[in-house]
Amino acid sequence: MEQPFVFGVPAEDPHFIGREKEMARLETNFKYGVNTVLMSPRRWGKTSLVNRAVRSIKEKGRIVVQMDIFACRSEYDFYNTFAAAVLQQTASRIDEWKNLAKGFIERLTPKISLSPDPGTTYSVSLGITPKTHTPEEILSLPEIIAERKNSELIICIDEFQQVGEFPDSLSVQKRLRSIWQHQKHVSYCLYGSKLHMMTRLFQRKSYPFYRFGEVLNLEPIPLQTWIPYIQGRFMAFGKKIEEKYIKQICDIVSYQASYVQQLSYSVLLFSEKEATDESFIQAVDDLLAQNNNVFIEQTQSLTTYQLNFLRAVLDGVSSRFGEAAIREQYNLGSPSNITRLKTSMTEKELVELTEKGIVIGDPVLKLWLDKIL
Ligand SMILES: Nc1ncnc2c1ncn2[C@@H]1O[C@H](COP(=O)(O)OP(=O)(O)O)[C@@H](O)[C@H]1O
Ligand SMILES: [Mg+2]
Structure with missing residues (x-):
């Protein structure tokens, strides 16, 4: 069943709108191997944007490795996620790994465990520890694979701000930066929320990742882009909404993409045939009620x-x-x-x-x- 609006998951067609400039820029950076740092507050559309740019560049035959390190709590946690993503996404068969990652995988005893997450059926934990591999060996893996495959690799790391929370974070950052900056066949797209952390990591002179790549700050999607989309969605579900209500929706949630979608959905539900002052007010109350528990938890x-x-x-x-x-x-x-x-x-x-x-x-x-x- 098609949904009228989406929120809480990355936006895809037909819900992904705007972002033409950012898409073009990302694709260009991917193409030329320019490192990119993408920042915005939460739920403005970073993951959606990178997913889409990645899909498009993959269609053009580029090799992309994508990972989300939200759950990583330490340097070696990160290395396990990193190496697993690199191995899984650069080769499709075990025997291919044997050649591509020769010298690396022999020391591993991967644990394959059934994942509690119903979306993925299993997860691989490589069992990488300081005893099996040095940080340098792990971080050099993409460059070695790229050379053996005779191609360029693009590595996208979501929720990168987590690195700033690792124990002894500054030394970890130094290690990453010093190895990554010398790689010739691998480029990185690092993105995340928690602006105070992302800003600290990438925009302070005394930090290792200062000037690591081009910094893109994600801007809100403008009203002119929201109007045809929201009107189109209302129409698809047999309803109507005037521009002035779309402006009210965008304004009241300060153009935060996820809330624009969520509030539009509520307005749609509360509008019989057409959005009205009443349905708008009811929808705002509904939005507050839906977030009540989260906010209580955040403030109690x-x-x-x-x-x-x-x-x-x-x-x-x-x-x-x-x-x-x-x-x-x-x-x-x-x-x-x-x-x-x-x-x-x-x-x-x-x-x-x-x-x-x-x-x-x-x-x-x-x-x-x-x-x-
Ligand atoms: N390009 C877009 N077009 C329409 N809605 C979007 C777009 N990008 C994000 N959204 C909305 O914002 C929500 C959060 O997007 P997401 O990419 O997960 O943000 P972030 O990674 O910045 O936290 C999506 O579920 C969707 O509701
Ligand atoms: Mg995200």
Whole structure:
């Protein structure tokens, strides 16, 4: 059954819209072996975009290895995921591995386990440890395979910000960078959310990944691209929506792609034949209700100071936290407490540091807090 709108999974046809410029850029970088770093807040469409660019470049015969390292907690966790993806996605048969990864796989005793995830039937854990392989050997594997296959490899790593959380992360980053930058036949596309972490990894001079590749910041999909899509989806389900409601949908969720899709879906459900003021209001309430549990969980353990800090941000205070009047008005404690609050609240991803100062990144969380605080 075709869905009216999609959210929570990467967008594909017919739901993938816009992004022509970003697609072209990514494809060009893939083609010429230019490393790319793609950042945006969560659920703006990074995974959807890279998936699509990857599909298109694969159709042109390029070899791409894609992996998601969200679940990796340490350097060797990462190496296991990395090597498994590289092996699985560069060769289709075991005997092919024997040639391609000669010198590497002989030391492995892969454990194949049934996955609890019903989508994939098994998972391979290669059993790589510091005793079996050095980091250099693992990180050089793609270059060796590329040479043996006489081709270029593109490696896409989703949720790359996780690397910043590994124990002894800086040394890990140094190792990755120093090996990757000398590879001639392999290029990398590293993408992730958690902007404070991605920015730290890639845009601070003192960090190993500084200037590793071209940095692309994903912009929101504009209204003019949403209009024909949303109207088309309504039409496909026998309903209608005027442009002004589409603008309201986009505005209220600050153009965050996933929420635009989710809210459009609710508006569609609440509209009998055509979107109206009532169906729009009902849909917004519905969106808040659907996110209620997540937001409660995100905020229930906050301290009084942290809640006060949220109140200040909600009132539009974005940078003047140090001022005595503000600290008193919101009861934020000492200036050093403010520093701690900024760090802890950013790490909890309740607030984000932008050019405009500190803001609440999630537009629906903002609506929700507006109601309860
Ligand atoms: N190009 C797009 N066109 C339409 N909707 C999109 C697009 N990209 C993302 N979305 C919406 O945003 C959601 C999250 O996309 P995803 O690619 O998983 O984001 P990210 O990887 O940045 O977290 C999708 O489920 C979909 O609802
Ligand atoms: Mg993603």
